Amino acid sequence: MSEQATEGQIVMPFYIVCDVSGSMCGDMAQLNAGVQALRDEIMKDPVADDLAMLSIIAFDSTARTVVPLDTPSEMAMQPLQCGGATNYTSAFQEFHRAFTADRARLKAEGKRVFRPCIFFLTDGDPTSTDHGQVFQQLLAYDPVTKQGNKAYPYVTPFGFRTASEASMKALAYPTFGEKKGRYFRAKDGTSIGSLLKEMAGMIATSVLGSTMSATTNTLQYTPPAVNASPVMEGSILD
Template sequence: MDVLPCYLVCDVSFSMVDHIDELNAGLREFRGAVHADPAVGARLRVCVVGFADEPRLLQPLRPAAQLTELGGPAPAGTNFGPAFAFLREVVDRDVRGLKAQRLRVRRPVVFFTSDGRPTDRTTWQAAFAAFADPDWAARPHVVAFGLGAADHVTLGRIGTSRVFLGRDGVRVGLALMVSLASTGPDHV
């Protein structure tokens, strides 16, 4: 069976206080769309990582129908670097685990949501370069989604596959479904 791992990486820092409800609404919309298409739901596995000063695994990789919602924002900054370093470890571990189950793993998709203003302005790029390394066998497609007054330049550096901006009227759930459907012929 083919499996598509999808990683929802959500900024839950203090700067996102006005956007957590929008993110949760998008996650509910996405979960509903997956529920409506059982063929997609059978192949899709979702992991949720929240980050502020430090990243946290909020939901390990599991069927998309079990997608959790985010809690409130953390009273902390927005460090992109630790999030990318942590995510590289999580993706690598998950892909190895899926392959050990003899599943055919498609190229993972990372859906990175933030207001796009990292507090580790000068250091996150090195962690992202390792995360986006073309020689890494598990290197995912990365879609960036900006909320609020997102820094589109920063998000443009992160979105190796696509960049969406909520201020353009794009909803989180729709952007996530479009991203999974359009990141390549081997996807959902």
């Protein structure tokens, strides 16, 4: 989706959805450092800080918005904490709740809201059984019948440890939208610390690239490049 940047103030909402289940407890320091580095990198660019808005959603057995949607320089950062299962369903429900409220608030402020983007970070397959159904019910849109969520998000998942290729594909290649999805999985033997650092860098590059499209008077989501990292394997649907 693209928007003309000259037609009023436009914001690009990005949601960082982080798995903080029990298996992540040994990695929380690196995860928190990665999220902070991501925010700091985007803040350095005045265009990105003006156009991009970030939110941090954490999920385990339940999900919650840890950092509400705001410009990077105004974000009230809070540390992520771990525990619980890997409930994808709760993550999708919390994103839908949060973005619905955020979109209404921003529109009431006179802003134009670009299609939301989700960066989904997980180290495992879902323990929930209804996540696929909930994903379709809340986020899907049928461009033929015009039914469903017209404000459907772009989703870019990052999987590591036991997160399977099948689970990542299901999020990256939904049956709606005009863009080809892509997903990323960690290469074998990669340390979690370096992996989380690479993820943060790839997400920051994507956000910066997306907002820089405003310089050509067109906003366009720029997903991470599939060959952007030596420790992540990327794939695009042919």
